[in-house]
Amino acid sequence: xxxxxEQIAMRVAQExxxxxxxxxxxxxxxxxxxxxxxxxxxxxxxENGLLGMGRYPDxxxxxxxxxxxxxxxxxxxxxxxIFSSAESFAMIRGGHVDFTVLGAFEVDQQGNIASxxxxxxxxxxxxxxxxxxxxxxxxxVTMTHADKHGNSKLLEQCKLPLTGVNCITHIITDLALLExxxxxxxLRERAPGVTVDEIREKTAGKLVVEGDIPEMRF
Amino acid sequence: xxxxxEQIAMRVAQExxxxxxxxxxxxxxxxxxxxxxxxxxxxxxxENGLLGMGRYPDxxxxxxxxxxxxxxxxxxxxxxxIFSSAESFAMIRGGHVDFTVLGAFEVDQQGNIASxxxxxxxxxxxxxxxxxxxxxxxxxVTMTHADKHGNSKLLEQCKLPLTGVNCITHIITDLALLExxxxxxxLRERAPGVTVDEIREKTAGKLVVEGDIPEMRF
Amino acid sequence: xxxxxxVVSSYEQAMAGLENDMTVxxxxxxxxxxxxxxxxxxxxxxxxGLTVVSNNCGVDGFGLGILLxxxxxxxxxxxxxxxxxxxxxxxxxxxxxxxxTPQGTLAEKMRAGGAGIPxxxxxxxxxxxxxxxxxxxxxxxxxxxMEESITGDFAIVKAWKADRYGNxxxxxxxxxxxxxxxxxxxxxxxxxxxxxxxxxxxxSQIHTPGIYVDRVIKGTFEKRIERKVTRSA
Amino acid sequence: xxxxxxVVSSYEQAMAGLENDMTVxxxxxxxxxxxxxxxxxxxxxxxxGLTVVSNNCGVDGFGLGILLxxxxxxxxxxxxxxxxxxxxxxxxxxxxxxxxTPQGTLAEKMRAGGAGIPxxxxxxxxxxxxxxxxxxxxxxxxxxxMEESITGDFAIVKAWKADRYGNxxxxxxxxxxxxxxxxxxxxxxxxxxxxxxxxxxxxSQIHTPGIYVDRVIKGTFEKRIERKVTRSA
Numbered sequence: 001x002x003x004x005x006e007q008i009a010m011r012v013a014q015e016x017x018x019x020x021x022x023x024x025x026x027x028x029x030x031x032x033x034x035x036x037x038x039x040x041x042x043x044x045x046x047e048n049g050l051l052g053m054g055r056y057p058d059x060x061x062x063x064x065x066x067x068x069x070x071x072x073x074x075x076x077x078x079x080x081x082i083f084s085s086a087e088s089f090a091m092i093r094g095g096h097v098d099f100t101v102l103g104a105f106e107v108d109q110q111g112n113i114a115s116x117x118x119x120x121x122x123x124x125x126x127x128x129x130x131x132x133x134x135x136x137x138x139x140x141v142t143m144t145h146a147d148k149h150g151n152s153k154l155l156e157q158c159k160l161p162l163t164g165v166n167c168i169t170h171i172i173t174d175l176a177l178l179e180x181x182x183x184x185x186x187l188r189e190r191a192p193g194v195t196v197d198e199i200r201e202k203t204a205g206k207l208v209v210e211g212d213i214p215e216m217r218f
Numbered sequence: 219x220x221x222x223x224e225q226i227a228m229r230v231a232q233e234x235x236x237x238x239x240x241x242x243x244x245x246x247x248x249x250x251x252x253x254x255x256x257x258x259x260x261x262x263x264x265e266n267g268l269l270g271m272g273r274y275p276d277x278x279x280x281x282x283x284x285x286x287x288x289x290x291x292x293x294x295x296x297x298x299x300i301f302s303s304a305e306s307f308a309m310i311r312g313g314h315v316d317f318t319v320l321g322a323f324e325v326d327q328q329g330n331i332a333s334x335x336x337x338x339x340x341x342x343x344x345x346x347x348x349x350x351x352x353x354x355x356x357x358x359v360t361m362t363h364a365d366k367h368g369n370s371k372l373l374e375q376c377k378l379p380l381t382g383v384n385c386i387t388h389i390i391t392d393l394a395l396l397e398x399x400x401x402x403x404x405l406r407e408r409a410p411g412v413t414v415d416e417i418r419e420k421t422a423g424k425l426v427v428e429g430d431i432p433e434m435r436f
Numbered sequence: 437x438x439x440x441x442x443v444v445s446s447y448e449q450a451m452a453g454l455e456n457d458m459t460v461x462x463x464x465x466x467x468x469x470x471x472x473x474x475x476x477x478x479x480x481x482x483x484x485g486l487t488v489v490s491n492n493c494g495v496d497g498f499g500l501g502i503l504l505x506x507x508x509x510x511x512x513x514x515x516x517x518x519x520x521x522x523x524x525x526x527x528x529x530x531x532x533x534x535x536x537t538p539q540g541t542l543a544e545k546m547r548a549g550g551a552g553i554p555x556x557x558x559x560x561x562x563x564x565x566x567x568x569x570x571x572x573x574x575x576x577x578x579x580x581x582m583e584e585s586i587t588g589d590f591a592i593v594k595a596w597k598a599d600r601y602g603n604x605x606x607x608x609x610x611x612x613x614x615x616x617x618x619x620x621x622x623x624x625x626x627x628x629x630x631x632x633x634x635x636x637x638x639x640s641q642i643h644t645p646g647i648y649v650d651r652v653i654k655g656t657f658e659k660r661i662e663r664k665v666t667r668s669a
Numbered sequence: 670x671x672x673x674x675x676v677v678s679s680y681e682q683a684m685a686g687l688e689n690d691m692t693v694x695x696x697x698x699x700x701x702x703x704x705x706x707x708x709x710x711x712x713x714x715x716x717x718g719l720t721v722v723s724n725n726c727g728v729d730g731f732g733l734g735i736l737l738x739x740x741x742x743x744x745x746x747x748x749x750x751x752x753x754x755x756x757x758x759x760x761x762x763x764x765x766x767x768x769x770t771p772q773g774t775l776a777e778k779m780r781a782g783g784a785g786i787p788x789x790x791x792x793x794x795x796x797x798x799x800x801x802x803x804x805x806x807x808x809x810x811x812x813x814x815m816e817e818s819i820t821g822d823f824a825i826v827k828a829w830k831a832d833r834y835g836n837x838x839x840x841x842x843x844x845x846x847x848x849x850x851x852x853x854x855x856x857x858x859x860x861x862x863x864x865x866x867x868x869x870x871x872x873s874q875i876h877t878p879g880i881y882v883d884r885v886i887k888g889t890f891e892k893r894i895e896r897k898v899t900r901s902a
Contacts, residue, residue: 019672021880041672048465049609051878056667064659065610071466071662079834079867081878084615086547089540093785096880124518131540134559165563237439239647259439266698267842269645274900282892283843289699289895297601297634299645302848304780307773311552314647342751349773352792353552383796554808556789575787641874
C-alpha cells in the first residue's frame with residue numbers, strides 16, 4: 001500500500017545520521033523532524049538564518065523576530081546559532097549541510113530536479129531551493145511516485161524547467177526508495193505491500209532492480 | 219624649508235573632514251592621528267579588523283588580543299567595532315573608507331603607486347596596501363619629494379613594480395602638496411620657504427603650476 | 437564626534453534624496469525584520485519607477501506590498517513573491533517586471549556589492565532558467581555561472597538597536613538580509629527599535645559597523661506575523 | 670546530542686589525519702589569535718611538504734615560525750612575511766616557496782572557499798605583479814582580476830570560547846582571519862581558551878556556527894605580544 005505523508009517522512013528520518021545538519025523543505029520534508037530516532041541527534045538548518053531550529057513556540061513564546069524559512073513562528077534549540085542570509089547560504093553553498101530534503105514536480109535519471117516552475121502557471125519563485133540543491137552533500141527528494149493522473153514523476157529527462165542538475169541522489173516516494181546513479185533509478189526498497197511491478201509501471205525513467213528488493217521497515 | 223615628518227603629518231591631518239573614516243599606514247601616516255583638529259572627529263580603521271582605533275594602552279591595559287595592523291598593542295575607542303579580516307576588507311574594497319594615507323617609493327602622473335617591492339631586495343609582502351589603494355575613496359601618499367640621492371619620486375612613469383594603478387589623487391611631500399589629475403602633478407601648495415623652482419627641479423613627472431602657489435599653513 | 441551622529445528625527449530626513457527610478461535594496465525576510473516606517477515613507481513620497489531588491493515583496497497591504505498599491509515599483513528583484521495577490525495581478529498585466537534570483541545568490545549579490553566585488557561564480561542556477569545567458573565556467577570539473585553584484589541608490593534596513601555612530605545589532609532571525617543590504621546602499625538608512633549610547637553594544641558583537649550606515653531613525657513597529665504557528669496548534 | 674560533541678581531549682586527536690603535503694589554513698594576524706597548541710602539535714607530528722595559508726608566518730621560534738625549523742613548510746601563502754629571519758633564509762635558499770597575496774584578497778579567498786564560491790573578481794592587484802597571468806575583465810568601465818578561492822585539508826583556528834557543538838566566539842582583534850579559516854577546512858580544528866555550555870553564548874552573538882567545526886580542544890596560550898607599545902612610551 002502506498003505510504004502516507006507521515007510514513008514518507010518517517011522513512012526520510014531513518015536516513016539521518018547522528019550529528020547530521022539537515023535542511024528540510026516545506027511540506028513532507030518538515031514532517032521528518034518529528035520522526036528522528038531518539039538514539040540520534042540532528043540539527044535543523046533554516047535558510048533564513050537559523051541553525052538549531054527548535055519546536056514551535058507556546059502561545060506566550062511567540063516572537064515575530066523568530067521565524068523559520070517557511071515564515072512560521074518557531075523557537076531556537078539550546079546551542080542554536082543565528083546569522084545573516086549570506087552566512088546561511090555560505091553554509092549551504094559551501095557544502096556544510098549534510099542533508100537537504102525537498103519536494104519536486106519531477107526528477108530524472110541524471111539526478112536533475114524540477115520543483116519550482118510550471119510554464120503557463122504563475123511563478124512564485126525558487127526561494128532557496130536552487131542554492132540547496134547546488135550545495136548540500138546529500139539531497140533527498142520526497143514526492144508521490146506519479147501524479148494524480150498516474151503519470152510518472154521519475155523520468156528519463158525532466159520536462160519542466162530545472163531547479164538543479166546532477167544533484168539528486170535519493171528519492172523517497174509513496175511507493176519506493178530509489179537511488180540515482182549511473183543515469184538510472186536503482187530500486188532499493190519497496191513500500192510495504194507494493195510490488196516491484198507496480199513501481200516499474202509507474203517509473204518512466206530507466207529503473208534498475210538488483211536482486212530481491214526489501215520492504216521498508218518502520 | 220623642507221617639512222619635518224611631523225609637519226607632513228600635520229598637513230595630512232588638515233585634509234580630513236568631520237566624520238571621516240580613515241586608514242593610516244605605518245610611519246608618517248600614523249602620526250597624522252596626533253594632529254587631527256579638535257573641531258572635527260575622524261574614526262580610524264585598522265585593517266586587521268578594528269574600526270575606532272584608540273590610543274595606545276596604559277601598562278595595565280595591555281592586551282595581546284587587542285592590536286592594530288602594525289601589530290602594536292592598542293585600545294578601542296568608545297563606539298568602536300571589531301570584526302573579521304573579510305569584513306574589514308569588504309569595507310576597504312567596497313569604498314567605505316573615506317581616506318587612506320600611506321607611504322610610497324614612487325608615484326607617477328597617472329596616479330600609479332609603487333610601495334612594496336624593490337627587485338633584487340627581499341620582498342616582505344604587500345600586506346593590505348594593494349587592497350587599500352584599490353578601494354579607498356581618497357588616497358593620500360606621504361613621502362619625501364626626492365630620495366637621498368636627490369632623485370625625484372614623482373615620475374612620469376613608475377619604474378618599480380606597482381601597488382596599484384590610477385588610484386592616487388594627492389601627494390604630500392616634504393616640499394609640496396600636489397594633486398594628480400589629467401596625467402599631471404598639479405602643484406597646490408608649497409612648504410613654507412620652498413620655491414616653485416625647487417619643486418619643479420625635483421619633480422620628474424609633468425608638473426602643472428597654475429597661478430600663485432600658496433604656502434602651507436599650519 | 438558631531439560628524440558621526442547619524443541619527444535623524446523624521447522619516448522625511450531619513451529618506452531625503454530618494455527619487456523616481458532609483459534602486460532600493462531592502463532587508464527583511466517575509467515580514468520579519470522589515471523597515472516598516474521607511475517603507476511607509478517611500479509610499480508617502482510617491483516616488484515611482486523604483487527597482488526594489490528584496491527577498492520578498494511583502495503581502496497585500498503590508499511591508500513592501502504597499503508600494504504596489506500606487507504602482508511605485510517598476511521592477512522587483514526577489515527570490516520568492518508568492519504571498520501577494522496585487523503583485524500577481526500587476527505582473528500578469530505587464531505593469532511590473534520581476535527578476536527571480538535564488539535566495540543565496542541574492543544574499544551574495546548584495547554582500548558582493550557592498551564589498552567591492554563586481555562578480556562571482558556559483559553553481560546555483562547552472563542548467564536552469566536562472567543560468568540562461570550567463571557565462572559558464574568550470575572549476576575543478578564542475579560548471580559554475582557568473583553572477584554580478586548588486587548595489588542600490590538607497591538601502592533600507594531594520595535593526596534592533598543602533599548607536600548614533602550607526603553601529604547596529606539585529607534581533608534573532610530578523611537579521612536575515614539586513615546586514616548585506618546595509619553594505620550595499622550608496623545611502624544606507626537604518627530604522628531601529630532603540631537607539632543606545634556608543635559603547636553599549638560590545639565592539640565584537642556589533643553586526644553592522646557604523647561605517648556602512650548614513651542615517652539612523654527610531655521607528656515604531658507593528659511586526660506583523662505571517663504564519664503564527666504554536667505548539668498546541 | 671552525542672553526535673554533535675566535538676570536544677577532543679588531546680592534541681593528537683585534534684590533528685589526527687594530518688599528513689605530508691597537505692594544505693593547512695591557519696587563522697591569526699601576526700602572533701595575535703593563533704592556535705598555539707595546534708601549531709605545536711604539527712611540529713611534533715613532523716609532517717612535511719605542507720602548504721600553509723595564513724596572513725603571516727609567525728616569528729623566529731614562535732607561531733607558524735616553528736614549522737620552519739624542521740622545514741615542514743613547502744609553500745607559504747601569505748600577505749606579509751617580514752618578521753622572520755629563518756623564513757628569509759629558506760626563501761633565498763629556494764627551500765621555501767611563497768605566494769604573496771594581498772591581505773584582503775587572502776581573506777576573501779578563504780571566505781569564498783568556505784562558501785562554495787570558486788572564484789571572484791577584485792580590483793586589488795590589477796596592473797601589479799599580483800595580477801600577472803590572471804584573467805582581467807571590465808565591470809562598469811573598471812578593470813578587475815579574477816581570483817580563485819582557497820580550501821584546505823585542515824583549518825586550524827584559535828577562538829576565545831566554544832561550546833561542545835563547535836559554536837565559537839573570538840576575543841577582540843584576535844578574530845582576524847579565524848572565522849574565514851574556520852569555514853575553509855575539510856577538517857576544521859578550533860583551539861579555545863574556554864569550553865562553555867551550549868546556550869551560554871547567545872545565538873546571535875556566535876561568530877562561527879558549529880556547523881563549520883569538526884573538533885574543539887581546550888588549549889593554554891602564551892599569547893606573545895609582537896610590539897608592545899604603551900601610552901607612556
